[in-house]
Amino acid sequence: MAVVGVTHAKVVTIPDDPNYPVGSDEWNANHVITGLENVDNTSDANKPVSTAQAAADAAVAANAANATNLTGGTVPAARMPALTGDVTTSVGAVATTLATVNSNVGTFGSATQSVQFIVNAKGLMTAAANVTITPAIGSVTGLGSGVATFLATPSSANLRAALTDEVGTGAAYFVGGALGTPASGTATNFTGLPLSTGVTGTLPVANGGTGDTGTAWTVATPTVTATSGTFTTVSCTFHYKVIGKSCLFWCSVVITTAGTANGDILFTLPVTPVANQAGGGKEVAAVGFQLNWQNVSTVMHIAKYDNSSIIADGRTCNISGTLELA
Template sequence: MKLQRLLGAVCAALLLVAPLRAAEQSSYVTPTAGPMSMATFTATYLNPALRALAACHNGSSAPANGPSSAPMAYQVWCDTTTNPAIVKRYDGASWVAIGALDTVSHAWTPYLTGGTSGGLPYFSSTGVMASSALLAQNGFVVGGGAGAAPASIAACTADQIAFGRTGSAPLCRTVTGDISFATGVSAVGASKVTSAMLNADVFSTAHSWSGQQTLVAPILGTPASGTLTNATGLPIATGVSGLGTGVAAALAVNTGSAGAPVLFNGALGAPSSGTLTNATGLPVASGVSGLGTGVATFLATPSSANLRAALTDEVGTGAAYFIGGALGTPASGTATNLTGLPISSGLTGAGTGVLTALGTNVGSAGSVIVNGGALGTPSSGTLTSATGLPLSTGVTGTLPLSNGGTGQTTAAAARASSGLNVESFTGHGDSIYTILATDRTVGTNAAFTASRTWTLPAASVVNPGQDLVVADFQGTVTGTNTLVIQRAGSDTVNGGSAVTISVANGAYLFKSDGVSKWTAQSMGAASGGGVSSVTCFGVAITSSGTCATAATKSDQQTGTSTTAIVTPSQQQSHDSALKASAVITQSAGTYTLVAAPVSYGVASISKSSTGIVVVTLSTAMASANYKVLCMATQTTPVTVQEAGGNRTTTTFEIRIQSVGATPAATDSGFSCDVSGRQ
């Protein structure tokens, strides 16, 4: 056991001080026959063997580097498949784990072989460790003595007490009634109270006792709550809280005395203030003070004469006026709220005819015009500031160009040169011509006897984007008697100085940038600058035809067409193209298909068992006779092969094995390419 720990610790120390690197599992069996140089022997056999021994034969697979390519009994191996690395020792039949080394946290964890989950490690003898059986959850651990395993007793149930015993394990028991301990405080049973408890805690700790208890002259302190239905002797001044200011003092004064509360039907005394909104029975003569002279008399006898006597700023005499009475002739007044005043006789100072107009219904002849009303037919008027005049019915005559119109009465005339000059034609014959800025379409009207040159207006004198058409309407222009349309000054035409019509009925559409450039687009029958023929795959097309067709799947598989164009949708149909490509990663036995565009043409992958993966294609192959090429992509050496006998038109199976004397199925990342015909 001590030797095992020592060797494990040595391997752990070597792994901690050495950087992580590739597996060290070279054979430690050296050759016994030569000849070979010492350098060759050292470099090829001795040093690799020493490295393997020093590094505990570390690697992700078990070493098989002893005699006959097998491990030797008691050989140590550090399994680096995961971190922490597992240090193991070969017992002649299998590898037994003796500890784990974490190369990140630099921690060594020894393993106890045969340990029980939930058990307790202990020394079965001096320096020798063992494991107890599973201990009961929430139970008590009981020592077994020298060399014996610890054990446990079951957990006590709720509210039980465990009693220790010298001869055997503790017992769990439920306790009722009184119990006493050898020393310390005595505990009492239910419904019992001692005098000591009353003396010490009755006023400082809450207690609950059955039956009625009587206390003599107790001090209540500040109870949290209580009912005083039958209590007496509570002092008003100090025993009641929450009263308003002065209320406690008033409650202590005899009723009918100053400062006492007023009772129903009791005397008010002389209140300092009060509101009598709902009071009744107050006598005017004696119960109201502060009235002006004569006011009390008017209140008692409400006549017009008594009202005038009570007022101090009255005007006039007679009786008081009420609605419906005659006003007489007031000396003055404000008629803001008066109604019923007749226009014809109730107003004065109006101009001649004004009162008559006010008496005429709105909308009738001679009436006042209101906002939004009809004007009728005024004899005259100035509409300088008027708006909303409808053109269709409110204006007569023809609106000139200077006022935003066309100066014409028909749409055709409005577009012509006499109007907006949108559409017009200027004919010219067998001579040079300077095209005007107002020209819109200029055409030949006589046969040419020689080549003629017509000059464009300056690009800056026409509107940007304005159209100008120059055409051989006569239809007599030839390759000799051409029509040259040249620039004005330093302007450019299609980047040059001129364009030429060299065939009958040719034409150009010109557009200006409004600064210095003209662009010209050929029009008409085979105008100058056009294309006479196109050569497509060695064949000239002079009038019409098809340059090329898109290749079909059949074209791709046949592979003989020299004119069909390959589109992206048919690129893969050629036998030389890959039909699918899969890049598959692996971690801890789980395989993952890398997404497009790295992988394509693969619908899914599935792991059958360790080292066996089935790949499903997105599109079926034409037959099971296709090519699959695979390779490993992880650093650990493995072999990747297709199980050909398990292939279908949509699936194939990949098998991965470790490299060595005894290959075994293992998991590793890989990639595959598929070619053939679909």
């Protein structure tokens, strides 16, 4: 049995209960309370729970420690595990870092280099490097016919083979080089042509030249006759060179034996004059008389200066001149 001292406050109102154990408006007394020794004074934290409650509490604790049982909500950062592999984290942190798979960092590629990547099975680039491109010419596609050959061996012949509109053959020409001998050309715009030292070959008559290539004069041996009668022994050599419409000539008629020949010395010219022309000459073997000559169409006539006959034994008659040709 326990004895409890109670100090009561003033009783203001007394209930209408005739059994109310208060005998005055205020009272103080020590009261004896029976059964108080049976009260459980164990703390709340240490009080026992039922079997069902204990099982429920154990389930909650187990679920809190097992992430596989999470169905919603947010996992506190402190509960985050450490991750390793391609993505790494620290224990209790939510910030992630990509793992280093390629330590070669920097700028790659240039005007002469290409970038070479190495990629692993996960699709991650594990290496990067600059590679100088040096392809074999033969492996380059899309080139025109002969271009690859020229690039590999840049000769004039291979350049011509690679071109589709070339003219001629020989070596490629550059400023300052020798032009050589082209098959043809038009020199309309040529300037500074040194005629005294820089021109070779034959300048045609149509271009103001002679057309002469420096060859020997042509020699003809026409048959000699007379205005009347017949020579016993006579010969003629007619030397000439044609330059454009001009014929330079000299002629020698040798009379060994005159026979019955008389009048003009006659022979047929190897060229065709444009008209009848005349000139002079001289007998050079006997008497030294001056001579004259005249062509009548294509027949040459030779006589003494006074138009009498120069025909006699042992005489050589030389004439020269120029004929305008048809």
